[in-house]
Amino acid sequence: MRIVSLTCSNTEIVDALGLSHLLVGVDDDSDHPPAVVDPLPKVGRDLDVDADQVAALKPDLVLASLTVPGHEKVVARLAEKNLNMVVVSPKSVSDTLRSIRWIGGMLGVSERAAKLCASMEAALAPAPDWQSGPRILVEWWPKPCIAAGNRSWVEQMLRAAGACNAASGVDAESKPLTDVEVQQMAPDAVVISWCGVPLHKYRPEVVRKRPAWAQVPAIRNDHIVPISEAFMGRPGPRIVEGVRQLRAVVEQVRATSSNSTPR
Template identity: 55%
Template sequence: MRIFSHTCSNTEIVCALGCGDQLVGVDADSDYPPEVVAGLPKTGRDLDLDVAAVHALQPDLVLSSLTVPGHEQVVAALQAAGLATLVCDPQSLDDVYDDIRRIAAALGVAERGAALVASMRSAMPMVEVAGARPRVLVEWWPKPVIAAARHSWVNDIIHRAGGINPWGTVEAKSVPLEYADAAAQRPDIVAMSWCGVKVENYRADKVRARPGWDGVPAVRNDCILAISEAFLGRPGPRLVEGYRQLRAAVAAAGSSATA
């Protein structure tokens, strides 16, 4: 089967299923695994996809998603071009697992999909916490602060890692916040996972310098960490690494609280 992947997460799912050799092209942001994507045609970024170029690659199936605002127009253009599409729109960790199984079934490797989901479940167990769970802010953007909300797989990951998301009851995928409103929730941990920014450019000093944040527990106790958006923002196999890093931060915050 000839597959075109329109999003990083779907590219990574295809490769984790052992089907990377079926990819005939990817979007320009798909950068993992490098040994697979380096030599593939790239037809533009996710919101600026060259649909004609995708069509020219003659894919049997285009894997797309609705995880970014504006993707719906791209999906409509792909379908208008007569391309068969499989569209993902995960909002929970279980949705991510369902999408992996759907993609695996479409590629004829359903058993690999089940195995991958089982592996991810095993690698992300529910952590039982003695006492209060640390309050975790996962922020997709620093100014304004954009926090993961209820309809996000990250909300589930925070809980599984032993934390609690102060915005986990907000009926949205994410929520923009004024600095004062974010500080008022007194997060114990701030995880920078800024979309579209390389992790080496995440700056904890930008968090510390926010007005009124000197009393925020995460700032006071230096619990500000950088977790690549590749590990939290892409609903695919590498969410396991994001979970591991959050779990380590939660454990460290718990140790500090009892010290």
């Protein structure tokens, strides 16, 4: 079977299922694992996928995802080429696991997919004390601040890490926030995980220097933590690593709180 993957998360799912040898092309943003994706033909970024190039690779299956806003247009262009497609649209951890099982079934490795999902479920189960944990805001974009709401897999990731989503009152996958909204949310930490930006280009000082945020607990205590979007924004196997890094943020906030408690 010949597979073309159009999103990082699907590329990583195929690899985690032990089927990376079936990939014959990927989108420009798929970067993991490098040994697999670097030699492969690239078919374009996000919304600029070259349908003709995809068709020229003669795939038996194209994996797409509507987690990329506007990807519907790409899917429509590919449909005109009469290509066989699987289109996933995970919005939660449960959806992510369902996508893995679906893709595994399509590729004839249902048992592998079930084992992968079982290990992920164990790592992503809510921590017993998450409701009393620190409030963490996950920022997808800095200008304006766009944060993950309660319809995102981030909600469950934070609970698994022992934290609350500071934006849990936002009934959406993500939303631009006003300064007043952030002040009212009063996050104990801000995790910056900027979409499409390499980790080495994240700039915590952008958040730190927002005048209206000066009294927000996360800013006062300097809990502004970069976590690569590769571990936060891709609904696939590596969100488990995202939870591990979020746990470190939770421990950092709790340590600060403990140290500041009068004795």
